[in-house]
Amino acid sequence: MSAVFLPTGTVGNEAKLWPSGPYVFSDEMGGYRITSVSGKGTRTDPIVITEEFFSATPVTMTIRARQPIALYDGSGNFVNGILYMRIDALNNSGLPWVEFEFELQEVPNRPSTFTDGLSFDQRSESPEVIKSSRFARFSRDFEPYDRLLFRDGKVDPRKTASFGFLITDYTPRLTFYLVQDPRIPSS
Template structure:
């Protein structure tokens, strides 16, 4: 477990290694996760919310907002031509509208989404919450940065971020 701000992150599900974590997850101090991928296969980051009380919304709702930057070293031996992230509230099950978890779905002009190596991104909502970066390349032994916001209007204490590097097909 890697603690940072009100979160604890884990590479317990394998296929990648967390090498450092810092920040608190706010807009002024994003949560920064440094990772190393030794293969070009999907890997799942486990995110635990360590705080006991979520911020309250007007009415009876709660809200979790996580500003996240992920820096990944491509040690897979293959170039990556796309990279996809998928949120899952329950492991191996697509995120749905009712779970409240998304890549800041309510924000129609997402200026908070960025990649150092990919020029375009596309968000898919329902029945999945996916963020696909394209129009770029990450060569072996190069590092790529991704920035985005995760929101959850019905927060759970644990959720998952599936990370999927895409290699050229032959």
């Protein structure tokens, strides 16, 4: 399977493609803005994505391969089904966030299933790489969704929260999606 090589630059009027490691990241679906991306996606050099949220509504990041798939290659130069990430999200929504959920999808707006191989390190029973600077606990849901919910914390407006996790994809695809959902108090 060959990679999709995409040029960097503006997509439409606003979105930009952000290459880093073997991937390209995009905010092309709107609702938030990526401001920087760095890293290779390895345990020692995770992809670090800095973002700004303008509202407290779900947004979707598009993640595309820009290098070929080479399973078992740990160099960070190829798509290998293992992607360490850190998201630094600035809350510029004007509302406090009391939870934050991530969901993986191979097809936009369609839940991930067991057969797609995509998850937040589903095989690990003690995921030490899942952490947040602002939330004390997390839970993971698998099948028919692959979700990671951070809770027991708060991100005030104009503050930043960091989230670290591992995405595994045992049947790697050239494009997949990361839905991000900041949650506000219900009353």
